[in-house]
Amino acid sequence: MSERPKADGRRRGRRRRVCRFCADKNLKIDYKDAQGIRYFISERGKIVPRRISGNCAKHQRQICVAIKRARNIALMPFTASNR
Amino acid sequence: MANPLPKHRAREYETIFILDPECPSDVTDQIAARLRDVIARLEGKLLRAENWGRRRLAYPVRKHNKGIYIYLKYLGYSDMVAELERNLRMIERVIKHMTVKLEEDVNPETKAVRDEDISFVPQFEEEIDEPAPPAPVEAAEPAESDAPACASSGSVELAEGEENEDADTSDAGDEPGSDEEEK
Ligand SMILES: [Zn+2]
Numbered sequence: 001m002s003e004r005p006k007a008d009g010r011r012r013g014r015r016r017r018v019c020r021f022c023a024d025k026n027l028k029i030d031y032k033d034a035q036g037i038r039y040f041i042s043e044r045g046k047i048v049p050r051r052i053s054g055n056c057a058k059h060q061r062q063i064c065v066a067i068k069r070a071r072n073i074a075l076m077p078f079t080a081s082n083r
Numbered sequence: 084m085a086n087p088l089p090k091h092r093a094r095e096y097e098t099i100f101i102l103d104p105e106c107p108s109d110v111t112d113q114i115a116a117r118l119r120d121v122i123a124r125l126e127g128k129l130l131r132a133e134n135w136g137r138r139r140l141a142y143p144v145r146k147h148n149k150g151i152y153i154y155l156k157y158l159g160y161s162d163m164v165a166e167l168e169r170n171l172r173m174i175e176r177v178i179k180h181m182t183v184k185l186e187e188d189v190n191p192e193t194k195a196v197r198d199e200d201i202s203f204v205p206q207f208e209e210e211i212d213e214p215a216p217p218a219p220v221e222a223a224e225p226a227e228s229d230a231p232a233c234a235s236s237g238s239v240e241l242a243e244g245e246e247n248e249d250a251d252t253s254d255a256g257d258e259p260g261s262d263e264e265e266k
Contacts, residue, residue: 031183032099032154073099073181074140074150 031069100180101150127159
């Protein structure tokens with residue numbers, strides 16, 4: 001149920017109203033699935049804030065943990081600089 | 084009746100460790116055997132083992148740009164992680180490792196293991212053209228602070244390997260034993 005946000009001047013690339021993990025219970029958050037969580041880091045490797053990603057607080061927390069774990073075991077970069 | 088009875092409640096963990104990319108398969112097998120011994124000796128139970136093959140690392144680790152990822156899932160008691168990680172630290176070929184607790188209070192009998200769950204054969208091998216070019220000696224920049232993106236707090240335990248040049252990973256989490264399979 002993603003109601004597209006109005007193109008209201010300050011539209012920013014990705015924007016959605018509904019947390020995708022709440023919307024789809026089958027989506028799992030797993031730090032081992034680097035492809036799945038790559039979506040939630042910026043080009044520079046930073047964690048995308050939930051005001052942009054649209055995640056609810058609960059799932060954003062889980063995403064954060066997953067990203068940090070993935071970074072720790074070199075499945076994901078800490079920064080974009082190295083590559 | 085001298086069964087070494089299962090103390091009933093175990094914890095479930097998973098450990099990922101990375102071997103240096105030139106580690107030959109027979110050495111990988113030796114390492115696997117050693118870790119299985121540790122788990123068996125401490126009355127744990129190996130539930131799953133996977134070899135993810137040689138992968139590109141997201142950042143250089145000990146000058147390596149690639150590494151062989153091994154994944155283990157197992158049950159153990161309170162002494163398990165310390166002992167397993169002690170072994171991992173002693174193995175020269177292991178360049179990084181991380182352990183995560185998945186579940187707090189597991190009855191070992193509810194966890195069935197099939198033979199095919201445990202394999203140290205590489206699942207997929209990234210074709211590796213050049214034998215890992217020498218990494219330039221500019222170390223990875225320390226992580227920028229992305230603190231405000233999430234408020235971390237919680238209880239999921241992250242026991243991490245000691246040799247993290249850039250370990251910013253604080254433990255943080257969701258409710259205990261929430262995610263990951265239950266079954
Ligand atoms: Zn949500």
